[in-house]
Amino acid sequence: MNAIAKMPKTAKERGKVAPAKFAHVVLRTPPERVAMVLDWYKTVLEGEAMYETDGLGFVTYDTEHHRVAVLGFPGIKEHIDGYAGMHHMAFTYAGLGDLMHTYNRLKDEHDIKPEFCINHGPTTSMYYFDPDKNQVELQVDNIPVEKFGEYFDNGEFTSNPIGIKFDPDELSARLAAGESEETLLQRPDGIPPDLTEFPAN
Ligand SMILES: [Fe+2]
The missing domain is CATH 3.10.180 (2,3-Dihydroxybiphenyl 1,2-Dioxygenase; domain 1)
Structure with a gap:
């Protein structure tokens, strides 16, 4: 297939109803790592907690209430490299x-x-x-x-x-x-x- 080299019109310009914005990513982690993972995102993104408990946290750094959330899942398995999904x-x-x-x-x-x-x-x-x-x-x-x-x-x-x-x-x-x-x-x-x-x- 040949590459398509043009900036398409926005969905709105094409008369379509599409999301107003991309909102957030939610990550799951073992409950005991929630605070550590949240700290990492706060540090990297210069974010702060919009909401945080032992098992769940929302990180914000702009006008969105959360761009990254971290949720503790009991019994979750460790990350395995090389599987299909988000890169x-x-x-x-x-x-x-x-x-x-x-x-x-x-x-x-x-x-x-x-x-x-x-x-x-x-x-x-x-x-x-x-x-x-x-x-x-x-x-x-x-x-x-x-x-x-x-x-x-x-x-x-x-x-x-x-x-x-x-x-x-x-x-x-x-x-x-x-x-x-x-x-x-x-x-x-x-x-x-x-x-x-x-x-x-
Ligand atoms: Fe990228």
Whole structure:
């Protein structure tokens, strides 16, 4: 099948009734880990508890009452890698400065580091694992959304839909040294990693 390279109209523009927004993700974990998992999301997302008990918590960081919830399930089994289902959830920052600020804050203050960093082309993305090995992508768009159709048309993504890995310390240092976000967000030439390198948990 050929790639479709255009930004479709919104469902509303097409006269359809669709959700007003994406609301939240709810994660299940053993009851004794609820507080730890909630703390991880509060730390990573700069969130606070909207509601929290020993067995359930809602984390908010914006005007939504909860973006992530954690629910304790007695007897739940541990995460197993490699099963069909959700690969990751993603959070977009306003710019590379905010993303690198977050990378450095998590690394320096909490020893939380990404497992996999890649410039996909459309986004610059860092994949973290939460305490249950759910993958959380912190990302920034590399191009304005109105240019995405044009970008997907230029062949770069089709030629390498995975991306090029990057070193976040190097990217952070280059940004701090004054290189422009626009330059740093461009996907460099290089060999894409094998898809099997992309964590499958
Ligand atoms: Fe993603």
